[in-house]
Amino acid sequence: MPMIDALLPEYDMEMANTRKVLERVPTEKLSWRPHPKSSTMGELATHLAQLPGWMVETFNRDELDLEPEGKPYEPPKVVQSREELLSRFDSSVKTGREALAGATDAAMFQNWSLLKAGQKLMTMPRAAVLRGFVLSHTIHHRAQLGVYLRLNDVAVPAIYGPSADEKTF
Numbered sequence: 001m002p003m004i005d006a007l008l009p010e011y012d013m014e015m016a017n018t019r020k021v022l023e024r025v026p027t028e029k030l031s032w033r034p035h036p037k038s039s040t041m042g043e044l045a046t047h048l049a050q051l052p053g054w055m056v057e058t059f060n061r062d063e064l065d066l067e068p069e070g071k072p073y074e075p076p077k078v079v080q081s082r083e084e085l086l087s088r089f090d091s092s093v094k095t096g097r098e099a100l101a102g103a104t105d106a107a108m109f110q111n112w113s114l115l116k117a118g119q120k121l122m123t124m125p126r127a128a129v130l131r132g133f134v135l136s137h138t139i140h141h142r143a144q145l146g147v148y149l150r151l152n153d154v155a156v157p158a159i160y161g162p163s164a165d166e167k168t169f
Helices: 003-022 041-060 082-101 126-151
Strands: 063-065 111-116 119-125
Touching (some): 003 041, 003 082, 041 126, 111 126
Parallel strands (some): 063 111
Antiparallel strands (some): 111 119
16 A cells, blocks of 8 residues: 555544634734743744645655755744634645645655755655654644633634543544
8 A cells, every 4th residue: 555545644634633723713812922932823823824835845845945045034924814824724735735645655765854054954754754844743733722722711622532622523
């Protein structure tokens, strides 16, 4: 069985679960942050909405330089509404899924590198990048966003099992 046959259902499930959390982000709380060192809810949600698109970078190139030619990294523009957030996420999920669906087993085991100003930060097989830097990274930030929702008295959706707010899933 090709790896993609196992990975696509996992991708689809994690993206559906992520959308359930993003649907709860209140527009009026986008500038809220739990601590001065923390991202705002809008920054965190924007980052989460962009993550599935990293699949395109993973499978359509051999490396990604976060600061090409020494130019400082510019984070994406923070969303201004829940509608914009969901639109950006849906677009990112679509392009990410298309890139993943076209991946062969051979491509999964080819190395991919992350650079910063030309310096290699890490190199690993694309399958490991997919799992660590897209799926696990998404799950990590989705959980953070769930805490932000809880701290703002927004109902947290059931993901892998019931939440305190949703007894079924």
